[in-house]
Amino acid sequence: MLEERVMAILISFVAGILAIPVLLAIARSMGLYAIVREREAQVFTLFGRVIGTLDDAGLHFPLAHFGLRALLLPLFGKRYMVNTALRQYYLRDLMVNSEEGTPMGVGIWYEMQVNDPVAYLFNNADPDGSLQANVASSTISTLSNLEMDQMLEDRHQLSRKVRETVSPQSEQWGYKLGSVYIRKVAFTDRQMVENITDKVVKRLVQVTSAMKQDGDNRVGLIRSETAYKVSTQMAEAAATRPAVVGAALNEIAASDPEVLGAVLEVLETEQLIGSAAEVDVLPATAQVLVALGGEAKSTPPASSAARPLTLDGGLL
Numbered sequence: 479m480l481e482e483r484v485m486a487i488l489i490s491f492v493a494g495i496l497a498i499p500v501l502l503a504i505a506r507s508m509g510l511y512a513i514v515r516e517r518e519a520q521v522f523t524l525f526g527r528v529i530g531t532l533d534d535a536g537l538h539f540p541l542a543h544f545g546l547r548a549l550l551l552p553l554f555g556k557r558y559m560v561n562t563a564l565r566q567y568y569l570r571d572l573m574v575n576s577e578e579g580t581p582m583g584v585g586i587w588y589e590m591q592v593n594d595p596v597a598y599l600f601n602n603a604d605p606d607g608s609l610q611a612n613v614a615s616s617t618i619s620t621l622s623n624l625e626m627d628q629m630l631e632d633r634h635q636l637s638r639k640v641r642e643t644v645s646p647q648s649e650q651w652g653y654k655l656g657s658v659y660i661r662k663v664a665f666t667d668r669q670m671v672e673n674i675t676d677k678v679v680k681r682l683v684q685v686t687s688a689m690k691q692d693g694d695n696r697v698g699l700i701r702s703e704t705a706y707k708v709s710t711q712m713a714e715a716a717a718t719r720p721a722v723v724g725a726a727l728n729e730i731a732a733s734d735p736e737v738l739g740a741v742l743e744v745l746e747t748e749q750l751i752g753s754a755a756e757v758d759v760l761p762a763t764a765q766v767l768v769a770l771g772g773e774a775k776s777t778p779p780a781s782s783a784a785r786p787l788t789l790d791g792g793l794l
Contacts, residue, residue, distance in 0.1 A: 569586050585660070585662035596652065
């Protein structure tokens with residue numbers, strides 16, 4: 479008896495667990511409750527007319543929002559699920575012509591988000607396609623007949639201009655346009671690309687040569703300025719040395735003339751040794767004619783009188 483009761487309880491428990499999802503599905507199909515997910519909106523229509531929208535995420539009871547009309551929704555109404563998340567699109571190779579007549583391929587990236595689910599559902603049969611066509615036409619009309627430099631350099635300003643052109647029309651279709659950015663501007667003519675590449679390479683070579691020449695000129699200027707400053711400093715130092723030496727000799731002469739004489743003899747001897755000249759030393763008593771430098775001189779003419787050269791050995 480006890481085992482039969484336990485078995486009945488287990489069967490009832492399992493049946494109850496299995497019946498809960500079934501009952502919830504029946505209640506949801508009858509419109510007794512609705513679950514709205516994140517970034518989602520649910521639009522309810524009755525007899526072809528919109529009676530309300532649920533866009534707050536969570537559990538909702540249509541009876542509390544729409545009254546007794548919610549009981550007729552399963553039979554005579556319809557529920558639309560609208561994704562309100564931010565969506566991104568990228569349009570490739572939109573053909574535009576520059577002011578110079580150059581064909582260009584443009585790629586544009588943009589964001590969109592549904593902010594009015596009712597208008598998104600019923601104001602346009604293909605809102606996504608209409609938005610893409612609107613963005614493409616606005617991009618072509620904005621970028622056509624512009625200078626090539628402006629198309630390549632001012633993409634930020636042109637992107638804002640395209641967004642301003644598209645936004646008013648997009649709001650009528652139930653969505654708002656987010657960021658718009660021109661990501662790519664490319665040349666479609668291969669021969670033109672090769673010509674531009676050659677010009678860029680030549681320009682780079684020219685700029686590199688100019689930079690190298692400018693660097694060499696600057697280095698030469700720095701070297702010349704440095705040499706000028708060094709020579710100036712050396713000249714100032716060379717001009718200062720005689721003054722210093724002269725002042726020192728004056729002090730020595732004032733204090734002891736004999737020391738001054740010795741110093742001058744030493745300086746004279748140093749100059750003589752540094753000159754690498756040949757010196758002939760003769761006795762003090764020698765009275766002969768000599769040829770200085772060790773080379774024989776020609777005999778002087780008879781009209782000139784020969785004088786003996788006497789060197790004092792004591793001075794040496």
